[in-house]
Amino acid sequence: MFGGISLNPNFSFPVWIVGDSYIRRAFRRSKVSVGKNLGLTADITWFGVGGLRWGSFVCLLNSLLRSRPAPNVLVMHVGGNDLGQLKGVELVRQMKGYLLQVHERYPTVKLVFSCINMRRVWRYGPPSKVNNARVFVSNVMSTFVGTLGGVEIRHPEIKHDSAGMFLEDGVHLTDSGHDIFITNLQGGIRRALEH
Numbered sequence: 001m002f003g004g005i006s007l008n009p010n011f012s013f014p015v016w017i018v019g020d021s022y023i024r025r026a027f028r029r030s031k032v033s034v035g036k037n038l039g040l041t042a043d044i045t046w047f048g049v050g051g052l053r054w055g056s057f058v059c060l061l062n063s064l065l066r067s068r069p070a071p072n073v074l075v076m077h078v079g080g081n082d083l084g085q086l087k088g089v090e091l092v093r094q095m096k097g098y099l100l101q102v103h104e105r106y107p108t109v110k111l112v113f114s115c116i117n118m119r120r121v122w123r124y125g126p127p128s129k130v131n132n133a134r135v136f137v138s139n140v141m142s143t144f145v146g147t148l149g150g151v152e153i154r155h156p157e158i159k160h161d162s163a164g165m166f167l168e169d170g171v172h173l174t175d176s177g178h179d180i181f182i183t184n185l186q187g188g189i190r191r192a193l194e195h
Contacts, residue, residue, distance in 0.1 A: 012043040014069070015189055018061060019077030019114065021172065022181065024048025029178040038186040042073070042193065053081045054091060058098055070106045073192045075153070075185065077114035079137055084124025088133035092140045103148045110192045111150035113141050114185065118160045121170030131160075151195060153188030155181060 017023055027046035030036055037044045047060065057078045082091050099111060115138035122130035142152035157180045158165060158173070165177040173181060 012037070012041055013073065013193055014071040015040075015042045015044045015073040015075065016047060016064070016071040017044060017075040017077070017185065018047040018057065018064070019049075019075075020052040020081055021048060021050040022080075022117070023077050024050060025172060026178050026182050026185065029175060030182050033179060034182065034186070038182065038189065040186065040189055040193070042189060044189075045071075051081055052078055054078060054086070054094055061102070065102075065106070070109050072108070073110045073112060073189060074102075075112040075114055075189060075192075077116075079141075080116045080119070080134070083116070083133050083137070084122055084130045088136045091133075091137055092144075095137075095141055096144050099145065099148070110195065111145050111148055112153060112188050112192050113145040113150065114153040114188065115142060115155060117155040117158045117181070119171050120160045120166050123171070127160075149195075151188055151192045153184050155184050157184075 017027075023046060025048070027036065027048055030038060030046075036046065047064065049056065049060065052060070057076070061074075079091060079095070102109070103111060116134045118131065118134070121127075124130070138154075142154075145152060158177060160166075162177075164174055165180075166172065167174055
């Protein structure tokens with residue numbers, strides 16, 4: 001069911017996945033693995049921008065919402081590039097304020113927060129400090145999106161010490177890492193469509 005409507009295999013729900021290079025790279029991987037729509041009854045449009053930070057995400061989403069009909073489901077994977085440059089408390093304040101505005105303006109859009117995953121390398125600070133901020137932001141935003149009727153996506157299998165998970169840069173995922181990430185996205189979108 002989506003908003004009281006039975007999911008019809010002949011009808012595709014519009015879904016946007018918006019985020020940083022993880023999204024851009026996951027889209028490329030999905031095209032050769034499960035397909036751009038992740039095997040779901042959805043019409044998924046991917047908007048992945050390398051190096052995307054929260055302020056640029058807001059500009060991008062505002063532009064998309066002005067130029068296209070709003071989707072049924074909005075998946076967001078953003079915030080990792082802000083960690084170490086912006087305090088976690090400030091990042092959460094900005095995220096909550098903006099997402100509350102989006103929810104109030106588009107109450108039928110199901111918000112899905114893809115938690116910030118672990119990395120081997122954090123570019124803007126000591127790994128333990130940045131990882132603590134990552135956990136804080138992910139936990140607070142997961143709870144907040146839930147209060148708006150949204151869904152969280154966690155990535156517990158993506159660990160900084162997992163062999164074969166990351167490319168040499170310690171930030172981006174290998175194909176096997178992307179397969180896990182994509183499976184998690186798929187599960188979160190499915191929950192949002194059925195919720």
